[in-house]
Amino acid sequence: MQDAAREAFVTTMRGRVIGRTDSDYDDVRSLYNGMIDKRPMFIARCVDVADVITAVNFGRDNDLLIAVRGGGHNGPGLGSCDDGLVIDLSAMTGVRVDPDARTARVGPGCTQGDVDHATHAFGLAVPAGIISTTGIAGLTLSGGHGYLSRKYGLTIDNLIEADVVLADGSFVTASKERNADLLWALRGGGGNFGVVTSFVFQLHPANMVFAGPIAWDQQHARTIMQRYRDFLPGAPEDLGIFLGLKTILSSAPFPEEFWGKRMCLLMCCYNGPEEDGRKELAPLIDALPAPWFNWMGMMSYPAVQSMFDGLYPRGMQWYWRGDFVKNLSDEAIDAHLEQAANTPSELSLMHLYPIDGAVHRIGKEETAWNCRDATWSMVIAGIDPNPQKAGPVTRWTKGYWEAIHPFDLGGAYPNFMMDDEGDARLKATYGENYKRLATLKKEYDPTNLFRVNQNIRPTA
Numbered sequence: 001m002q003d004a005a006r007e008a009f010v011t012t013m014r015g016r017v018i019g020r021t022d023s024d025y026d027d028v029r030s031l032y033n034g035m036i037d038k039r040p041m042f043i044a045r046c047v048d049v050a051d052v053i054t055a056v057n058f059g060r061d062n063d064l065l066i067a068v069r070g071g072g073h074n075g076p077g078l079g080s081c082d083d084g085l086v087i088d089l090s091a092m093t094g095v096r097v098d099p100d101a102r103t104a105r106v107g108p109g110c111t112q113g114d115v116d117h118a119t120h121a122f123g124l125a126v127p128a129g130i131i132s133t134t135g136i137a138g139l140t141l142s143g144g145h146g147y148l149s150r151k152y153g154l155t156i157d158n159l160i161e162a163d164v165v166l167a168d169g170s171f172v173t174a175s176k177e178r179n180a181d182l183l184w185a186l187r188g189g190g191g192n193f194g195v196v197t198s199f200v201f202q203l204h205p206a207n208m209v210f211a212g213p214i215a216w217d218q219q220h221a222r223t224i225m226q227r228y229r230d231f232l233p234g235a236p237e238d239l240g241i242f243l244g245l246k247t248i249l250s251s252a253p254f255p256e257e258f259w260g261k262r263m264c265l266l267m268c269c270y271n272g273p274e275e276d277g278r279k280e281l282a283p284l285i286d287a288l289p290a291p292w293f294n295w296m297g298m299m300s301y302p303a304v305q306s307m308f309d310g311l312y313p314r315g316m317q318w319y320w321r322g323d324f325v326k327n328l329s330d331e332a333i334d335a336h337l338e339q340a341a342n343t344p345s346e347l348s349l350m351h352l353y354p355i356d357g358a359v360h361r362i363g364k365e366e367t368a369w370n371c372r373d374a375t376w377s378m379v380i381a382g383i384d385p386n387p388q389k390a391g392p393v394t395r396w397t398k399g400y401w402e403a404i405h406p407f408d409l410g411g412a413y414p415n416f417m418m419d420d421e422g423d424a425r426l427k428a429t430y431g432e433n434y435k436r437l438a439t440l441k442k443e444y445d446p447t448n449l450f451r452v453n454q455n456i457r458p459t460a
Helices: 003-012 025-029 049-061 112-120 136-141 180-186 218-234 274-285 301-305 330-340 357-361 387-407 423-444
Strands: 017-019 042-045 066-069 085-088 095-098 103-106 159-165 171-175 195-202 208-217 239-247 262-270 297-300 317-325 349-354 376-384
Touching (some): 180 423, 208 301, 218 274, 239 274, 297 301, 330 387
Antiparallel strands (some): 017 042, 103 195, 159 171, 317 376
């Protein structure tokens, strides 16, 4: 690369361009997943759309591998690359709420917490996530599910417009009226089609909620999973419940008598008053054994969204696998329990997130997200702060997934996929929509400039 080109890039950018000789290079390049270590040539910390256009043009014209980072929460580390250019959007965090239209325009560097903070002042929310440190951009582009999804759909079902910088450096807006095919692709197709510089979301009422975790001894998990499976189809859509097979951490705020014990968790969120929430939950909870603890109570929606933040700081070792789950048979439950009994660390887990209700009222062909008939999105995650545990947590996750996958559907939520799962897995995830996505990839990114992602290759 010519020094003149590099100098022109640095001086044209309003945001900083960080290179390997800068004192904060190691801090800036660090990833959420401490298992992954990448050393980009440049990190362009964009502050506006003009910076994004400049960075895309510089990377393309100099044949640099390009990775795009939003909130930086990506499990397989696809927000960075070796020896290339990271287009870092983390400084672009503006949120503008229109309370009359119930919409929010959101910057691509926002975390879920940034969005929740802005919308909560108006008693509104975007249906998304369960961890407030999650980047809204990556979550949205791959689908986005959370506590409100049963009532209001996936995050992409509430995406009504996006501004995008394309591979040729041009700037377009995608909506139902303009570039509708691009909006279709962005609604689940990942970062394959350009760099999104703003999102416009439909908002929904969510203010104070009745929420919190309920934990049982894992010896009761078979009964809990069966009752949960049978209860969910008839549960009100204002009630979101995910199920977890986990271990109680040996630290506050958990009671010391339960430290290190395996549990079955129901994490509940009822978007309404406590009296109604207790009434709706009673048919499930009253039919189960007495829990170790029930910490449900009234809290703000941002409070429930940030409840687990402290348990999962940046820099831990992560390896995860996901699946879409349509039916939870007794045989599948037994396979889960056999694997969950051998977790390699206190943080390792399995979660089942419900994606029924409103998610099923969108047709498979209406968005790039194809799996509209699944009941849950499952994640298995091996997690530990100790780098020496990277091997054990990875082997446990893979073994668990291999044992349970025969009971599940072929694809998975892209954000729960690592980068070693292959094209067949990605094609199974998008199903009949993959061919259209590949065609649109050829239209919007024919040279596959944006390929550091769950990559959809352009058709020949």
